[in-house]
Amino acid sequence: MRQTLRFGRVAGIPVGAHWSALGIVALVVVALGSGVLATAAPGAGRTAYWVAGVVIGLLLMASLLAHELAHALTAKRCGMEVESVTLWALGGVTEFRDEARTPAGEVATAAAGPAASLLLSGLAFAVAAVLPPGVPRAAAAWLAMMNLILGVFNLLPGSPLDGGRVLHGLLWSRYGDRARADAGAARSGYGIGLALTFAGFMVIWVWSPLGGMWLVITGWYIAGAARSEILSRTARRGLGGVSVRDVMTATPDLAPAWLTVQGLVDTVVLGSHQSVFPVVGFDGAPLGVVSLESLLAVPAERRADTRVEALVMGQKPPRVLSPDDDAAALLERPSRTGGLRAVVVEGGLVTGMITDADLGRTLQQALLRPAAPV
Known part of the structure; x- marks a missing residue:
């Protein structure tokens, strides 16, 4: 946040x-x-x-x-x-x-x-x-x-509340299975969220509209967060055995930090199918990310004298992964500007990038695969 x-x-x-x-x-x-x-x-x-x-x-x-x-x-x-x-x-x-x-x-x-x-x-x-x-x-x-x-x-014993994390730790300790603990804590949180939402509507009806609405909002948030956690854990299982190399867009078009915005547009952007571009320095290391939206936000009269590096000042460097890393690591953090999840670095150079679209495609393919025979 x-x-x-x-x-x-x-x-x-x-x-x-x-x-x-x-x-x-x-x-x-x-x-x-x-x-x-x-x-x-x-x-x-x-x-x-x-x-x-x-x-x-x-x-x-x-x-x-x-x-x-x-x-x-x-x-x-x-x-x-x-x-x-x-x-x-x-x-x-x-x-x-x-x-x-x-x-x-x-x-x-x-x-x-x-x-x-x-x-x-x-x-x-x-x-x-x-x-x-x-x-x-x-x-x-x-x-x-x-x-x-x-x-x-x-x-209260349900994710994403603190009690849900306590429950998760206890289930993990009891069963020795983190995935089973994930499912138990998330299901409990979803039930608690729905119960609070129902209670909120009852409070609105018989007592206090303001207090009841607060319960409804809180319950709805908890149920939604728990459902998101369930979906995230399902996605994590779907990415089991998948490497970053299998998900990434290889050899993406990059945005050299030393170019002007107009230079980047003329030499890279107009000939690319990408909507997001990792920004790299002279040494090839990723410095940030620019999107078509951020480029359009630069006034036309300033594009010729504004360098790309100025657009990423103050940005945290994008997340860096190796091609052989587990793709499930992509779910641990939200995406950045333009839906960029991570850049892939090998030998000190950017060799790939992963966007929300890349990750979504891989997850859909995983769901379409036939289940392994038991």
Whole structure:
């Protein structure tokens, strides 16, 4: 998930927030400042309610960040590489470069987030208990309750929730079969998502339209994410035994970084059937990627004096794979600009590329193959 705001790095991990997280903070501030705190602690001035609302809104974001950082730091201790931590509307996302190496590592990483939320909940309840009746006490109690809900909700045993990852680790440990654990955790998550969606519609009908809609959105997201995980695992099985060499487009047209945009268009693009082009430096190493859309975004009057390298400044280099790597690795990360999944490098030079279309074609072919006799 792309970060709209970047907060910096913690233990080398990029930390930031998607714009939707700011919307949730704004909703929390408005809800607390305009009604919730006035109901819980009547008699204080409007300024006190709104100031407390802003403080608690920021502390809630900090709580979500602590939840995700607990995942990330535990994962690092378990030998996993962490890509980033991003807050968004439904909480946070910790992106990993690889999967847990052991069931114990997966359980520890998954459980760390809810444990952090429950710990923060206990601390906030303790603060509320020692404060006299009033706005600060009501605000602390509200924050404690939100962290309690966050911790308990995330322990529900179904992917993509933390409890689903815990369940996955336990099933993996019990059966010694990661694929079987994948299927069990994803099916459980799909069922939980549908149940929450149904419960949300019931809440809308008999009690609170706003609260019910939130349940519907959350349940729908969980069910959709679990279904995507099921499809991803099916795709992974379909790519079993397939190498990157079998998927890639060989000897693709490349975009030399030193050319101008107009030079690239004239010498490469207009004679190519590709819609995306890996950008390479003088040494042949991949630096980034440009698509037809990104080239069209350069004004015509600037194409003659804009170099291709300027279009990829700030980009992360594309993912690099070897021709003999397992093609299932292509499913571990989303595609980049123009649907590029990876470039294939052999002997220090780009010898192939893989796009979403290449991967989709290979998966469809795998589904068309007759099943092996049992």
